[in-house]
Amino acid sequence: MAAAQPKSSRFISGFGVQVLVAMALGLGLGLLARQLGPAEGQGGYALAETLHQVGAIFIQLLRTLVPPLVFTAIVASIANIAQLQNAARLVWRTLFWFAVTALIAVLIGIALGLILQPGLHTTVEAAAAKAPKTHGSWLDFLTGLVPVNVLGLAATTKISDAGVATTSLSFNVLQIVVISLVTGVAALKVGEAGEAFLKFNASALAIVRKVLWWVIRLTPIGTIGLFGNAVAQYGWTTLGQLGAFTGAIYIGLGLVLLVVYPTILALNGLNPIKFFQGAWPAIQLGFVSRSSVGTLPVTEAVTETSLGVPRAYAAFAVPLGSTTKMDGCAAIYPAISAIFVAQFFGVHLALSDYFLIVFVSVIGSAATAGLTGATVMLTLTLSTLGLPLEGAGLLLAIDPILDMGRTAVNVAGQALVPTIVSKREGILDLEVYNAARVPAEAGLIAAE
Secondary structure (H helix, E strand, C coil), X not given: CCCCCCHHHHHHHCHHHHHHHHHHHHHHHHHHHHHHCCCCCCCCHXXXXXXXXXXXXXXXXXXXXXXXXXXXXXXXXXXXXXXXXCHHHXXXXXXXXXXXXXXXXXXXXXXXXXXXXXXXXXXXXXXHCCCCCCCCCHHHHHHHCXXXXXXXXXXXXXXXXXXXXXXXXXXXXXXXXXXXXXHHHHHHHCHHHHHHHHHHHHHHHHHHHHHHHHHHCCHHHHHHHHHHHHHHHHCCHXXXXXXXHHHHHHHHHHHHHHHHHHHHHHHCCCCHHHHHHHHHHHHHHHHHHCCCCCCHHHHHHHHHHCCCCCHHHHHHHHHHHHHHCCHHHHHHHHHHHHHHHHHHCCCCCCHHHHHHHHHHHHHHHHHHHCCCCCHHHHXXXXXXXXXXXXXXXXXXXHHHHHHHHHHHHHHHHHHHHHHHHHHHHCCCCHHHHHCCCCCCCCCHHHHC
């Protein structure tokens, strides 16, 4: 007699269906709120505000767990990878493939920007151009590598028009990564004295991942809020005005995800269909949550349990990739966006400018780890090229819609590189990789 299916397994097997249903429900509620009028005082305001709060709370829960998750995951990964032979070789091979895939992605972005010319096919008003409050620069990126405190926290005080001061705390993920790397290496260097700390860190990581799994269970509810709010707030008008730009972005993302990645897998003797079956839970969650770091536990789980990457290596490569490997946010998006802004404002880009776009995308992608979203990477690219930062204001209105696709590609790349490196180094478990599986169940069970 077959054993009864565990309750958690039954929940997980329906995870993909739940998310799809939630997206449809969010779309319907968002359209309803927009039809009733989402502005304050209109009939749909309460519904739109509810959708906004539900989505905001879900993202806030994910963000709350980011600092302890990144710290404990990277410290544990340093300890784990030290147990592998050729650890240094694995690290450099990982960074090499990060750069190779980023280079291919940014070249695709440049090509699409030049061919489709989205900046010349837009009806958006020039009045919408304004510099964003948050922007990036190389100086900010370099100084941001140096932690201001051991927690990577920063306080920001804003004064309203009424003279009321509000102080909020934020964290710099890139600084947390630096702190974690140094701490992990130091714990290994001190030998026996660091063993107790590493055991405590491993226990803390298990606890953080369990709490994050509880948050992941709320994904369908968060999806309703996030999707519904995006539709209620932006509707189709702004999306239509920037239709050529949106189309170029999603064509680029599609080429990377469905052409470049499968080609790389096939050239390395791996079945692309098996990869997507195994990685799908993480890709799907990344699309909904719009957070590579928030998706980290699921990405790491599917990389180990579904794709056959050794745990010791996956525990290093996936956390590192979740903060620095972003083909969507740091390659496709800034390349097309920079060309869009140049075309919109009538600025001629020389050949050297395109080399700068490639350089920023391949080298500066870690800058996106400092803040949520791709605004920092976009403004870093615009400032490097000398393009008006006001151009970023034209694109921020539809950023949530674009961010879903960008994050899905980011997460796929973060699972792809460890898989490719493991295969080339002869440490990939091919039986696990090629095993038959139910896509929605693989990995999520391990994340629990």
